[in-house]
Amino acid sequence: MIEAKIIAALAALAQETRLRILRFLVTKGESGASAGEIGEAVGAAASRASFHLATLTEAGLIRSERQSRSIIYRVNFEAMGALTGYLVHECCKDHEDVVKCC
DSSP, X not given: OOHHHHHHHHHHHSSHHHHHHHHHHHHHGGGOEEHHHHHHHHTOOHHXXXXXXXXXXXXXXXXEEEETTEEEEEEOHHHHXXXXXXXXXXXXXTOHHHHHHO
């Protein structure tokens, strides 16, 4: 994962509502959720939820798919794994204490 993508992902996660959205979507797994369901789950108005979903999508942490008249959002688990891997292996240089706790 290139540094610019890491920085964009970390910046996207450095906001309370977006972190809540990501945590919620992780629980939804491959079924994902609509923007309305996500907004309701994290206590954000539809317009605010859409703003945050766009930021997370732009950072590559979530994906969207149109299903009929709804857009379903899902976590991009590959990107989440790459981010975590970068932090553990590149940033922390596989330090034994970090590897042990992860």
